[in-house]
Amino acid sequence: MRQTQWANGLRITAYVLPRQHSIHLRFTKDKLQMFPYQLDRIWNKLTYSGLGVAPITVNTPEELISAIRKTPGAIGYVENTKDMEAVNVVQIEK
């Protein structure tokens, strides 16, 4: 969660969906084992207090994939893995 760069030194750019988006709510709770409002608190502090940079919010899953494709070192989450050319998909098992 607190990692800011990959092993090769490339900066990690995280993309997320809006905080009320159902995929974001599910990913936060099921995979990160956190409640969405906890992420809001941490990210708001980074963004509006000058302490750091929070993930970039995009509006739709399609925008999220397109942003990851264009950005070296970027990560994000999707629900289904159709049309995933030029990105690496890591399946997270329950």
Place this chain on the structure above:
Amino acid sequence: MLCKLKSKTIENLLYVLSALLSFVVVNIEAAEQDLHYHGFIAQGVIDVNGSNFVNDNGEVSSKLTELGINGSYQLSANLRLAGQIVYLNGGNRFAEGLRVDYALLDWSVYKNSNWQANLFLGRFKNNHWLYSSSRDIPFARPSIILPQSVYFDGFRDIAVGADGAAIKISRSDDYYGNFDFNFSYGTSPISDKQADIILSTDAKGDVKQDSDIQISLYWQPTFSSWRFGVSYLDTVFKYQENSLGDRFFDADFSFQFYTVNALYEGESWEFSGEVFQEVFSTEGFYVPTFNSEPTGQGMYVQSRYKINRELTLLARYERFYSDKNDKDGKKLEQETNGTVPAYFAYQKDTTIGLSYDFSSNFRLRFEYHWLQGTGRLTPVVLPNPEVNNSKNWQLWAMQLMYWF
């Protein structure tokens, strides 16, 4: 001389940072992952009955405006520039106007898979208390009016941050959990309006902050919903009387503030609280031989309950005593020959509220406060019992906020 030079250097640094920031904000062609900009806008109405917390006439006020715009630009792998400009209007609560909230250079000094150390130079926010860094961010704080015991609006401009240097060291692993250590050293410029708020308009001299040192440590055990923190603040002020005529005299003020806090974040329930003790020492000011060093105390406990993804309820109780040996204020009233009523020695607040999210970044908030005592009203040093002639007072506020 050294002090003057230091404050000039910091002022120049702020100008350079502001100029650089405005450059990066307009340079929208820059790569998206290097440049980030965000902002917020909030407007509300507030009605206070029985005190001059917001205005002197007691009417419903729209002086509940908060606007902000910020930018962050990654200069290199380890260097980042960040700044935020805010406009605030809270009536009597703090000075109205535009201000540079923060403007800093963030140097990522060291990082590996467990450790991260950052050095911040310039104007930085106070990151030591539970809500100190987000006190001006309407949607990032728990209520419209924060617990005045800790987040006293009269001290806002001094407590909100400082010009100087700050260090943040974080360590996290799966065995001990997450640790965050913060240290900061700096000073805050004190505007004439801020001086009026603390000392009253009768103080015609100059007040300056000599130094402000703060330390805090936070710990979140592994996979725990709890987070615990402690903090310490030590600051010194000097008042220089106006040689052309002043009701007050040269003075040295010092202030030490210790806090302990806890935060629990469950799925529906959230609990938080802070307890503090402060020592406020005054030498001079009223008369050259005056000397006092009261120990103040305060605390609040707060709970939020998330009914569903849109609606959150709030309940909070807080207490503040300006002198732990005079909690009912009888000594204060006696020593001032009855001119300052006993209820100026404390302030208690019971709050309920709710917030409703229309979308991911659009929220409406409402809250009601029942207060007893006027110990957290301004001016601090010279209370105003003529306007604040009631021990019990109430306020309600409603605020609409949007952020991006």
